[in-house]
Amino acid sequence: MREQGLDADALEDLVDRRSGLLGLSGLSADLRVLHAADTPAATLAIRIFCRSVAKQIAGMLVTLGGAELIVFTGGIGEHDALVRDAILAELRWAGEVPVRVLPSQENAQIARHVAALLG
Numbered sequence: 001m002r003e004q005g006l007d008a009d010a011l012e013d014l015v016d017r018r019s020g021l022l023g024l025s026g027l028s029a030d031l032r033v034l035h036a037a038d039t040p041a042a043t044l045a046i047r048i049f050c051r052s053v054a055k056q057i058a059g060m061l062v063t064l065g066g067a068e069l070i071v072f073t074g075g076i077g078e079h080d081a082l083v084r085d086a087i088l089a090e091l092r093w094a095g096e097v098p099v100r101v102l103p104s105q106e107n108a109q110i111a112r113h114v115a116a117l118l119g
Contacts, residue, residue: 020049021034021045021046021049024041024044024045024048025037025039025041025042025044025045026041027039027041027042031046031049031076031080031083032080034046035080035082046082046083046086047086049083050083050086050087050090051090053083053087054087054090054091055090057070057087057091058090058091058094061091061094061097066094066097067094067097068097068098069097069098069099069100070088070091070097070098070099070100071099071100071101071102072084072099072100072101072102073101073102073103073104074104074106077101077104078101078102078103078104084099084101
């Protein structure tokens with residue numbers, strides 16, 4: 001922050017909007033764009049993303065003592081088979097854990113919560 005002369009707003013913008021996939025690739029935070037770009041930086045960003053997700057799942061597997069099922073959902077989980085496969089490749093050490101891809105149904109859940117709040 002000091003080296004770059006950033007104030008709090010600029011630091012927030014850097015961390016919230018220009019880091020992660022965008023910061024690593026220099027192109028985009030959208031995995032579809034990174035897959036299409038096929039540049040070394042885009043490939044590295046995708047690999048780091050997959051490793052990060054795999055590390056989180058691995059931590060959960062260790063904490064829970066294993067898993068009966070791994071479920072991918074949401075935009076990336078539902079629609080990016082390359083990323084799912086890369087994440088699962090990182091988790092081969094865990095043995096054969098069944099995997100499912102399920103639609104998130106976020107809008108339906110939000111509607112249920114709103115209906116409950118409105119009575």
